[in-house]
Amino acid sequence: MYSLHGVQQVYVYADKRIVKSSAVGETTVEEIQWLSEKLLEYAAGWKEEGFGYLVGIEEMTPVKADVSKELITLHKRLEDAGCKAIAFVDPNAYVIATQAKSHQRKSKVSYKEKHFRTEEEAIAWLEERLK
Numbered sequence: 703m704y705s706l707h708g709v710q711q712v713y714v715y716a717d718k719r720i721v722k723s724s725a726v727g728e729t730t731v732e733e734i735q736w737l738s739e740k741l742l743e744y745a746a747g748w749k750e751e752g753f754g755y756l757v758g759i760e761e762m763t764p765v766k767a768d769v770s771k772e773l774i775t776l777h778k779r780l781e782d783a784g785c786k787a788i789a790f791v792d793p794n795a796y797v798i799a800t801q802a803k804s805h806q807r808k809s810k811v812s813y814k815e816k817h818f819r820t821e822e823e824a825i826a827w828l829e830e831r832l833k
Contacts, residue, residue, distance in 0.1 A: 705740050708733040709762075712740045719748050720828055724758030729765065734772040741776075742783050749784035754828030756821065757802070759792045764801055773802075777809030787814040787831035789824035 703714040710733045713722040721744050723737055745753045765773065780788070790802050806815045814831060818824040 703744060707736045707740075710734070710737045712737065712744065714744045715756075715825070718754070718825065718829060719745075719751065719832055720754045720756055720825065721745050722756040722758065724761070726761040728763040729769060731768050731772045734769055734776060738772075738776045738779055742779060745783055745785070752784045752786035752832060754832055755780055755785050755788045756824050756828060757788065757790045758821070759790055759802060770801065770805060773805040774809045777806055777811050781809075781811040781813055785811075785813050787816075787828055789828050790815070790817045791819070791821050791824050792817055 703712075703716070705712045709725045709727045709729050711724050713724075714720075715722065721741050723741065725733075741755065777788075788806065792802075802817075803815070816824075816827060818827065
């Protein structure tokens with residue numbers, strides 16, 4: 703499955719119980735709200751067994767305060783929906799990686815979070831968390 707809205711893209715690796723999003727450029731609060739709904743819709747059938755979330759942030763622009771607040775809410779919603787782990791792919795995105803870690807910390811979610819240089823490494827790590 704694939705969906706696109708604004709700069710946000712969502713993919714589903716159904717055989718792995720992983721949802722993936724990525725964005726190119728600057729995202730908005732409205733786009734994050736859409737993203738949240740899509741992620742929860744796609745992962746709805748995995749609440750009991752759990753799912754992983756893969757985030758491609760390598761082409762994303764650092765977010766503004768209002769978007770940051772919405773991303774913190776997204777983290778909480780993901781945990782409530784059964785998210786077991788989140789993997790960020792950010793080969794050269796130091797500022798975005800720092801923001802992503804801050805959102806996860808401020809949301810006070812308990813799932814594991816880690817940053818990777820490649821999507822393959824991130825998927826392998828998520829698959830281990832989902833066993």
